Amino acid sequence: MFKRTFLTLAVLLLTLPALADKGMWLPSLISSRIDDMRAKGFRLTAEDIYSINRASLKDAVVLFDGGCTGEFVSDEGLLLTNHHCGYDYIQAHSSLEHDYLTYGFWARSRAEELPNEGLNVRVLVRMEEVTDRIAAGESPEEICRKAEAEGKGYRASVEQMYYGNQQFLFLYEQFDDVRLVATPPSSIGKFGGDTDNWIWPRHTGDFSIFRVYAGKDNRPAPYSPENVPYRPARHFKISLRGIHEGDFTMIYGFPGNTQEYILSDAVAYIAERSDPAKIAIRTGRLEIISEAQAEDPELRIHYAAKHATIANAWKKWQGEMLGINRLGTVAKKRDYEERFAAWAADREEYRTVVAELKAEYARIADAYFAYELISETLAALPTSYDEEERAESCFERRRATEQALFEFLAAEYAARCPAPYLIPEFLDGLHTWGSPEAYARHLFEEVWSGEKSADAEALASGIKRMRSHIVWLLGTRSLRNLTSKRLNELYTRYIRGLREWDTQRAFFPDANLTLRVAYGSVAGYEYADGEYHKPQTTLDGIIAKDNPEIYDYDIPQQLRDLYASKEYGRWGITLDGRRTVPVCFLATNHTTGGNSGSPVINGRGELVGINFDRTWRSTMSDIEFDPEICRNIAVDIRYVLFVIDRIGGADYLFREMDFVR
Numbered sequence: 110m111f112k113r114t115f116l117t118l119a120v121l122l123l124t125l126p127a128l129a130d131k132g133m134w135l136p137s138l139i140s141s142r143i144d145d146m147r148a149k150g151f152r153l154t155a156e157d158i159y160s161i162n163r164a165s166l167k168d169a170v171v172l173f174d175g176g177c178t179g180e181f182v183s184d185e186g187l188l189l190t191n192h193h194c195g196y197d198y199i200q201a202h203s204s205l206e207h208d209y210l211t212y213g214f215w216a217r218s219r220a221e222e223l224p225n226e227g228l229n230v231r232v233l234v235r236m237e238e239v240t241d242r243i244a245a246g247e248s249p250e251e252i253c254r255k256a257e258a259e260g261k262g263y264r265a266s267v268e269q270m271y272y273g274n275q276q277f278l279f280l281y282e283q284f285d286d287v288r289l290v291a292t293p294p295s296s297i298g299k300f301g302g303d304t305d306n307w308i309w310p311r312h313t314g315d316f317s318i319f320r321v322y323a324g325k326d327n328r329p330a331p332y333s334p335e336n337v338p339y340r341p342a343r344h345f346k347i348s349l350r351g352i353h354e355g356d357f358t359m360i361y362g363f364p365g366n367t368q369e370y371i372l373s374d375a376v377a378y379i380a381e382r383s384d385p386a387k388i389a390i391r392t393g394r395l396e397i398i399s400e401a402q403a404e405d406p407e408l409r410i411h412y413a414a415k416h417a418t419i420a421n422a423w424k425k426w427q428g429e430m431l432g433i434n435r436l437g438t439v440a441k442k443r444d445y446e447e448r449f450a451a452w453a454a455d456r457e458e459y460r461t462v463v464a465e466l467k468a469e470y471a472r473i474a475d476a477y478f479a480y481e482l483i484s485e486t487l488a489a490l491p492t493s494y495d496e497e498e499r500a501e502s503c504f505e506r507r508r509a510t511e512q513a514l515f516e517f518l519a520a521e522y523a524a525r526c527p528a529p530y531l532i533p534e535f536l537d538g539l540h541t542w543g544s545p546e547a548y549a550r551h552l553f554e555e556v557w558s559g560e561k562s563a564d565a566e567a568l569a570s571g572i573k574r575m576r577s578h579i580v581w582l583l584g585t586r587s588l589r590n591l592t593s594k595r596l597n598e599l600y601t602r603y604i605r606g607l608r609e610w611d612t613q614r615a616f617f618p619d620a621n622l623t624l625r626v627a628y629g630s631v632a633g634y635e636y637a638d639g640e641y642h643k644p645q646t647t648l649d650g651i652i653a654k655d656n657p658e659i660y661d662y663d664i665p666q667q668l669r670d671l672y673a674s675k676e677y678g679r680w681g682i683t684l685d686g687r688r689t690v691p692v693c694f695l696a697t698n699h700t701t702g703g704n705s706g707s708p709v710i711n712g713r714g715e716l717v718g719i720n721f722d723r724t725w726r727s728t729m730s731d732i733e734f735d736p737e738i739c740r741n742i743a744v745d746i747r748y749v750l751f752v753i754d755r756i757g758g759a760d761y762l763f764r765e766m767d768f769v770r
């Protein structure tokens with residue numbers, strides 16, 4: 110909310126309740142929000158959310174596999190997360206004889222639970238501000254080392270908040286023995302596939318179930334058959350009461366990356382330069398891949414994962430661009446910066462900071478764009494096809510597609526890269542072969558042949574050198590966003606100034622994959638005149654989409670039978686006069702990538718859903734959150750239980766869960 114101080118009181122009063130849904134708050138500082146939360150329906154205390162003296166909800170939330178969230182639902186380490194978060198591990202266990210991806214997997218006993226190499230979860234032991242210690246000369250490494258020495262399996266990191274204005278130590282207990290307990294078939298867990306990804310109405314049962322194991326002392330231990338189920342200090346009770354529009358919701362999880370405070374210049378870069386270029390390039394890649402998939406069923410399967418990965422961010426960026434333009438974020442921020450600069454005019458510390466930030470953006474934008482472009486084009490091409498790929502029966506049939514990708518991506522790189530950052534080896538290739546396409550064809554032939562290609566190797570080392578050149582230029586390795594060492598320093602000062610100046614604004618620290626609380630409510634949204642979206646979907650919607658001819662919508666026969674018999678048992682509800690099963694719901698929580706798998710909690714702190722997506726029209730919320738339309742998407746916990754019970758026949762798992770009515 111940028112102009113809160115400048116709005117009239119009337120508008121302020123009208124917009125205030127919704128606007129406060131913005132923000133991802135640090136759990137240890139949640140007492141600053143607790144009054145607002147309680148006014149909106151939260152019944153617990155700040156200590157219930159986060160405490161270092163007693164068990165609190167934070168003990169029931171984990172960082173799952175370094176990029177998702179998960180939550181404990183039993184005192185025997187049973188953990189829920191998304192199907193798409195467990196996907197790689199489910200896939201790794203799948204074979205033709207045991208096709209868990211297709212048919213699902215339900216361990217019938219602890220002995221059947223499947224270990225997963227490389228998978229870990231982290232439970233937060235505590236977070237602690239260390240700004241003063243760092244100011245006094247202690248290094249983050251020293252601080253981490255001391256903290257890690259406190260306990261077995263402890264992992265620490267120091268993270269910046271508000272661009273370095275504050276530093277926090279995060280101390281975790283890391284568990285490396287995490288086993289797969291259950292997963293629904295993909296036709297439920299990935300229902301709607303890429304077609305429905307980022308889309309509402311949604312009908313995906315996006316969950317999977319794991320169990321965390323520990324040594325007999327309940328401490329982290331490497332995988333061993335001797336390990337026992339971990340006993341978390343706290344686990345979530347599961348609400349069977351369900352959700353209703355307007356209900357309070359809280360999301361507790363690990364959002365990865367937001368950029369709430371960046372300058373208009375950076376937003377313009379994203380919406381006008383970076384997103385459009387990346388979208389156009391990915392559109393071309395997806396067209397080439399889709400064409401192959403449409404012609405050849407084997408290639409459809411071969412390229413499925415690749416297509417999904419490319420399409421996920423591709424769709425997200427389209428929503429982000431649309432949202433930024435729709436909100437006029439660039440113009441609003443420009444205005445905000447001008448007003449800040451006017452205030453700062455006679456304050457030595459802040460007088461020039463906006464101008465300096467702008468100058469730094471001008472200095473680095475081309476270089477950073479070239480960096481992004483390499484990742485989207487040349488670096489996306491294979492430098493070899495390994496033996497395993499060559500042995501695949503469809504390998505020869507991929508030839509035309511792979512060659513087309515080489516040619517397309519090389520041409521895009523040549524056409525879009527700012528001249529000073531063109532890779533010298535690439536320029537040499539162009540010179541020798543006459544056009545990007547001819548040069549790409551040559552590279553492709555060599556890579557495809559399997560012989561060592563001197564030209565491909567030269568290009569690969571050129572890519573590497575250009576990337577490190579750009580890292581050097583920017584003075585930072587953290588190139589996830591348009592940034593530089595200098596920018597980070599300037600932002601420290603800028604944010605400090607903003608907080609002095611804009612005293613009415615509720616500043617939350619940008620997401621950085623540390624534990625956060627977001628709160629809001631179950632809500633539909635009106636996107637445009639006459640276009641209202643209800644907040645809840647049901648089994649009826651799944652049946653309406655069901656189509657055995659379309660892979661993404663071909664549901665298990667069991668689900669069709671259940672729908673026909675209406676034998677929903679205790680999972681059935683009556684909605685608008687019909688008997689059905691709830692499936693997904695929308696809420697106003699401010700979330701982002703990394704919040705996948707996060708518990709959605711009601712006012713009593715009970716689990717009502719598992720977060721797994723946002724609507725694509727919400728994705729600008731990483732930069733500007735619009736309370737009118739930004740919605741996260743969760744799978745209703747009652748659908749999860751219905752699937753466990755009626756599809757998996759695994760209701761024995763319920764014995765260790767705590768249901769509340």
Ligand code: ARG
Nearest residue numbers: 193302303306307417421722
């Ligand atoms: N859009 C969600 C996220 O950003 C889900 C992605 C996985 N699902 C899919 N159909 N590709 O991670």
Ligand code: GLU
Nearest residue numbers: 701702703704705722723
């Ligand atoms: N699917 C995302 C994830 O894996 C969450 C969606 C979002 O970006 O909010 O974390």
